[in-house]
Amino acid sequence: MxxxxxxxxxxxxxxxxxxxxxxxxxxxxxxxxxxxxxxxxxxxxxxxxxxxxxPNSPQRDALIAALNGVLGDHLQASQNPLATPMQWRMDGQTLPSEPALLQRTLRDKGCTSKVLVLVHGLCMHDGQWRHTGHDHGAALAQALGFTPVYLRYNTGLPIAHNGADLAQQLEALLAAWPHAVERLVLLGHSMGGLVLRSALHAGPPAQQRWVKACSDLICLGSPHHGAPLEKAGHGLDLLLAQTPYTAPLAQVGQWRSAGIMDLRHGTVLRPPAHLPLPTGLRCHAVAACLSGAPRAGKPARLAERLLGDGLVPLDSALGWHRRSAQRLAFEPERCLTVWNTGHLDLLHSAQVSQQMIQWLR
Structure with a gap:
């Protein structure tokens, strides 16, 4: 400069x-x-x-999760031991990866024939599903008899990469499950919903059996069509690159992870392409808005739709797009908008929990 x-x-x-x-x-x-x-x-x-x-602590787990979200692809490329491997978690403990030991561990935990897989969002970890004392996994287990299994993964990697790995992990998990799986439900918060959609795309070509067991996909505040913060970051990069005086600063913005960059448009495939909702299962979308509900009979105002939950706009979370070919076909009865609620508040919303119980019942 x-x-x-x-x-x-x-x-x-x-x-x-x-x-x-x-x-x-x-x-x-x-x-x-x-x-x-x-x-x-x-x-x-x-x-x-x-x-x-x-011993792990919530503070240490949160720090490493945030580090992986921002620089996770660099950590893995440099073989840094702080890079988080994809692993299954139950009761706050990592499940073994060896098939026989995994099956024995699952049997000892008294698993049921109904499986609930929970996938967290960017810069987060599985322990953060328990938010202010509430855990959707525990609520669905108590109400409907599901066995919750939590995924921990490196959110800085490309979403398509994590989706392909998750598809393989799901196949191994169900192969080791101690009972015949009657039902598999996938629940993703924020980026987690995109990773699940990518996994559902990767599973069928590989003829993976877990796909047939999947009955429901639920996305909580997932940026199906992108998040404004990453779009603003990309726009700033383009703006800085326009003059020779500020172009060196544009390089700094490129240091954010591939996972974050995928959130610009909700990219779930590599190379980027539009991915419709999977067929053969029920797909549900939950969106949140920081403002109060509009008056009866009136649609949400433009400002409310853009504001959304503070991170994800309403239209993006509900799969709506101005181009009809880009829209995700969530059925109206399988969509929920909760008001006076932020992005992280979705993790402990009683309204969201009750709606999921009704959908899955």
């Missing part, structure tokens, strides 16, 4: 670079930055070794 703004003429041998004392200072700054960056990478590699025997 200095070289592009500086009034001094560029050196013909090194165009676009600073010269003299300024160049010496900047080279020193870059050397220090590289040293600090390398030190941070080394510390990130050493941190899990130091904490390997330490």
């Amino acid at each position: 200095h070289a592009r703004i500086s009034p001094w003429p560029e050196h013909p041998a090194t165009p676009g670079q600073t010269q003299g004392l300024t160049r010496l200072i900047y080279r020193s700054v870059r050397s220090v930055a590289r040293f600090v960056g390398g030190g941070v990478e080394a510390l990130l590699h050493l941190l899990p070794e130091g904490e390997a025997q330490a």
Whole structure:
């Protein structure tokens, strides 16, 4: 930036670079930055070794989940041990991956023939389904006899990547299930709903059996057509790149993870393409809005639809799009809008819980 703004003429041998004392200072700054960056990478590699025997805590889980959401693709590409592997969780514990041990563990936990899979959103982890003391998984287990199984995964990876991995994990989970699975219900919050849609797309071509057992997909506040914050971030990148003076700053914005970038348009496939709702099961959508409900007989105002739950607009959560070919065909009776509710409030909404019980009953 200095070289592009500086009034001094560029050196013909090194165009676009600073010269003299300024160049010496900047080279020193870059050397220090590289040293600090390398030190941070080394510390990130050493941190899990130091904490390997330490018990997990909500604070530690939340920090690592946020780190994976923002830089998860970089953590995996650099083989950093802080990258979160995809794993099943029950009762706050990680389930074993070895099939025989997994089946024995599930049998010991008294699993029923009805399975509920819960998939969290961006920068979150499975423990955050219990929000302010309420857990939709526990509520559906008590009301309808489901056995809740929670997924923990790296939300910084591309949604299509996580969807393909989840399809394989579901196949292995149901193969190890100690009973014949009578019913499989998929529940996703925010990005989790997109990952589930991607998994439902990846399963049939591989002839995976879990797809046939799936009866319902429920998406809570999922940005099917994108989230404004990521669209604004992309727009800022484009704006900064328009002038030579601010173009270097645009590179900073590119450091956010592939998972975050996929939320710009709700991308669930690679290469990006429109994905209709899966067939052969019931699909439900829940949207939230921070404002109160409109008057009876009147539709929500434009400002309310754009505001949504603070992160996801109403239209995006309900699959509505101005282009008919892009719309998701959620049936009206399988859609719910809750008012005076934020994005995270969907995790403990009694209204949402009761509606899901009615849908699944």
